[in-house]
Amino acid sequence: MKAQRQHIPNRGIGYGILRYLSGNPEIVTALEALPSPEVSFNYLGQYDRLLPQSDTFRLAKESRGAERSLRGTRTQAIAIEAIVLDGQLHVRWTYSENLHRRSTIETLAENFIATLKELIAQCLAPGDSYTPADFPLASLTPQQLASLNQTFAPLADIYCLSPLQQGLLFHSRYAPESRLYCQQKVFTLQGTLDKTAFKQAWHAVVNRHHSLKAAFVWENLDEPLQVIRETVDIPFEEQDWQNLSLEEQELKLHDYLKADLERGFSLSEAPLMRMALLAIASDRYQFVWSHHHLLLDGWCNSPLLDEVFKLHQAYRRDRALSLPDPVPYRHYLAWLQQQDRTKAKAFWQQTLSGIDAPTRWGIEQDSFGEARNPVCQQLSLAPETATALRSLARTHGLTLNILIQGALALLLSRYSGREDILFGATVSGRPAELPGVESAIGVFINTLPVRVRIPGDISLLSWLKQLQQQQTQRWDYQYNSLSEIQGWSDIPRHLPLFEIFIAFENYPIETSLLSGNCGLKILNVRSFSRTNYPFSVTVELTPDLSIAITYEPQKYEAIAIERILEQFQALLEVFPASMKVLLSQIDLIERTEIQELVDSFNVDLE
Template identity: 45%
Template structure:
């Protein structure tokens, strides 16, 4: 990196430091590489599209940021004055739909493992794949070190606003936003004295992370390839609408209902009444003027602790969770590494093994469509260092996803968890006045049915195997004389 191209230098946020540690600890794993895939339909102006993305890169320092750590006491981030965005183009029109999908999956896997050279900005790239005459698939890959979901929403809005202007030979001026270094400066001004007292009280008497108890057996690990899987389901529109109404009526958030459902499942699978999981928060301090339009990594992951009392009413219990989250909000800037240090859990153990991500800042990308270009959202890919992530994205049909460590969890187990998560939410909207014991019993009944089904299937498999065995006739003999008697075995 040339000195004349350096615009700014500053330290990392605590979240960035933790993320960088995990990235360096697991090279070529694809960890924290985020991929968003969407479909563009219409007459795509490639030059205007590339120009729009490049101008957004120029607009935000975080998108021109590199990370340097070798031979330094602490890692630093360096902002370049200029950074050229890589945009690759592919033409797959002659391939069948099946082959196109196979090629896309190969590209996504290779792209994720490829990652980024952290010292060479920008830590993002594009692939534009033409699959029909006027249909394109676009893959936007970025490193989580420089972007979160909120920031993605900001830059996507700006890209398509610029694209529309460029297609009409016009230019627009993007609204200026504060640089990410202002957030770093704000973090350094925070006094953690009160935060320490809060988190020590919050985590007192917690000696170990909540066990999931659904891991593969050690005997099965060697045959499973390392990597992460991702499955999803969508709730019906009616269920989603009722969930939103229930939350609004009870002065709760949709996120609170998700936290309650996951706490119940954790209690079910760990056989614990005191459960802890990670919750991802926006991390954007209301006291930092203009923070809503800033681009960078602001999110933080904090412990959420929930007590399960079978006699408590569901709505009362959910309100307790909501109240806890309000108290936690003023300390959401606390570095997770500090919280871990203040807890009573051994330092070699994590605070939690699962996290819940509620994509409150997600946008409906179809709303960004222009006069000559229709935009459809497809899906996102990416994983963190946590073995199990529940991700919820608000939409007319609530999207529920599970991202899991394939070596730790079998897909059948994860699928069952996802089905139970959806079933709990459905039960909440139909029986909101129930006690927690009713929800616990629903989970137990599901477990009993699953065990009965598994046993029945095993018996059927054994019966089928016995049917396939052909009987053999064995002739008995006594000394030199053979008997005419035969025994069928």
Template identity: 25%
Template sequence: MNFQTQSVPLTPVQEAMVAASSKRPWLYLEQIVCHLAQECLNPDILVAAFQSLVEQSPVLRLAIHSRGAAPPAQHIATPQDVAVETLDWAPVSPDDIRQQLQTFLETDRAKGCPLDAAPCFRLTLIRTGPTSSILVWSFPHALLDGRSFAPLLAQAFTNYEAIEVGRPSPIAPEVSNDAFLHHCAISEALDHAAGEAYFARTLDDWEGDTGLIDFRQEPGRKETLIQQLTTHETKALVSLAKATGVTLSTVVCAAWGIVLARFTGRADAVFGMTLSGRHLLENTKTALGCFIVTVPFRVKLDQDLSIGTLLRSVRKGQLEIRPFEHTPLAGLRRLTNVPPGKPLLESSLMFETASLDVRMQDYGDAWQHRRVELHEEDDLPLTVAAYQDEALRLEVEYDGKQVPQAPRLARYLKNLLCELAHAPPTTQLAQLSMLDEGERQRLEFLASATDTRVSEPCCITAFERQATHWPDRMALERIGGGKLTYGELDAAANALAQRLIDRGIAHGDVVGICATRSPAFVVAILAIWKAGAALGLS
């Protein structure tokens, strides 16, 4: 196929990114920030270096265009001239530079980035002193995934150094590789019947709507917080992974599943797992483009499970999913019991073997004196990115309105990983704590406190007293909709209790409930108790 004249379709992930950013331009915009403490770059040479980079790399000449009612497509376009915006912050103090940079990045992100003309990126060079500068490179995630950033950034600086001394620039083989376009063409031709069948099995009876996300709140701009383990803890987790025949990514995946399940009061968790997606073609491990995929991944728990058993089970699931990882995510919700209007995924997890800053240090001595930051924002309310640097780094990106409890979840994840680092593989999950020391002490105090007051003879009596005194007060409110006052709840429970009695339920019987977590679930519990029966729980 001649990619100079023919278009190729977007991958499902690219399509989702383009759709999301068309509504909220700040989404899926990548910002690479290079802090150059000992270099004040020349703007003209910088432009020439990136112009050469565009000519060297087919993926940087991609443009995405709409096709009316048909899905958008991409093609290699004739590139326009590269430009750079220059700013002079040399007179500004270091503290003010940090604040100004934050403000600049927010403003830059809000602009989004047009996709219909190549090259689809922006350069901003900020002079911060006589011998220091900051380079900001902004581009759409739909063009490049995380594995593509380091080779292109390194090639740009190689070009700069070559132009500066007047010699030809060597080109890394992966920079000129056009495998991504072949990947897109093959991806379009895939038959997803087997993948849909696989996910229908693994997501069978999954109801979603866990209460983790407050969907009454409109999506807002996201925040990022960072948790970091120690080098010693990271080495201990790697040792645990080796001892159980898995990888560190498996350990982090299992830990996130445990945190979500415990926090939402369930025995399992489903979340998005972002994978490299580089298995359709050979020799694409170092190819450049947006190969990544996101798949729903389910972690099933039993407190009697040992750490080793769970990790091996999770690893088995990670390997089984690989043949089906390109199954379009958009069509999978219909295969589950997730309520209409609610998303299949409420959070996602991404694992990389190194952060961008650490990757860049492999490109020579000059990078030991440069610091590289990566700023991202996707459209899920909660995203965890884990980087296996010398010390494991966790970046939790969250919508503070929809997931105000995200800081607690981030702490729980770190705490649980620290517990795993010090636990043998035979340890049962029930023995692992994810609580902070303060939370643990408060719970222990409550458990040991002695209450000398006369207790209510029955919780139903206490509830009915409340309903009699304050019938119009709100008793239940479900995230996303559904409310009952005490009077309404009591009346509904009485009606259902009478139906149970009419069907032969008697004092001492055990009654189970098969229902989603909702106000109706609470009505059923109260009705069982009012009928004199006991609630059967697994």
């Protein structure tokens, strides 16, 4: 019954509006023709809570007399009214002696009270108080819920997966030995660190955010679900490396991370997270935080660390600290279920119409033999280049993300020989209309296909503005899963939607975490992760802008990746002086040719 009520839109107010206020004779006639219920039930609530405690006024216990004329005709044969007064439930039964005997109504009322007591006892019984209606974001039968409760009790919540979580779970299950999306972050910490307080702080922070306590289940279910436990214990390891040289510490850290990655995570056992505190000096530590991407995205790092550092300082000083209530991740999942899939389907069908295969570089090798671990090459732009790009973006109302994607699109177009290309990109996924979403913890980002056309007869600036406008249009449809989007495209299921992927990581760290205001400060951050894409570009918004390409070595040669990186860098260096240049005039160049190219364009820098 609770589940049925929850599925009635707006608590049923629409029925009365349609029947009595619509003014449409056909609707009124149709609703009047429906069978009329024989029994009405009206729960009036806890009235003693509505009035403040007062010696002057209080609810009268005397009968208030008949509310309707005894000559009137009631719609229902039996009317039941319930109200709570002074902590007691009062139930009144109204009936017609022309239709029912008093003894019949008394027996019915006694059975009602007996059944109500049974329900109360069942709800108070440990372990058996949940019904599927308690978890409206999960499609569960009573039997499925009982099984989950038996395995994961005590439960805090159960809900569906976000679009990206669905993809992450699929790839993690499809190739478990590859350790895809097992993320490792290494923070170099300096300051006064109380190990006991630090562990307590992490325990408190993890257990106050439901998304960090999730276990993922799929067997014997219609769809995968995440089950949230009431509390979890975080595996926390401590080692002392202070007697090792710097070189030995780095080698030991490399071996530790390798072994840690091999451990992976059992997706159905919470928490999908573990930590290690490695002392490398009297006031310096390497803190290794390993977790699965299913739990959170990069935007969550800074607010979580901010909470941990503040709690660590409070516990170290034996002080109480009250943090704001976290924004539940389930609010975002509920918002997702309210989105219009019909409009999204029309948008993506139009956007991807005519593309029947993923875009490739054209330098791929046939990958025979045993798969090898991904390899990463990276570079940082010169400080003056990063400054020029930021200035360029501000001047023309563009984002750095669009400049980077534009450079990638030009490179991919020239290599593939296509003027209509497709690659993947991450989006923040945090809807502005959801209150407090910027501080919520969970997986909000999503990966979407980006289709780019490269006409030769348009200037670089006009083209970049078009890319930004297209990006803005995608914002309204950034909540669909890649599997769903591919089903709306012309690309067959046996092919990937795209093979080339770019992530623009703009995850600022709180100033307090870098300055040591809480007694600890972060000196350095390194992160490691594997995706299912053979070629991925990661751009980090460091002061100098760093670009990393992670690739499958059996598919791409190292020298080819090195050349792409150099050309990527060269394009970005020439962008500020090339806004009026036609796309057809921009060629792939080496860095030594930049100045010569700029001079030949004779661009008016003003």
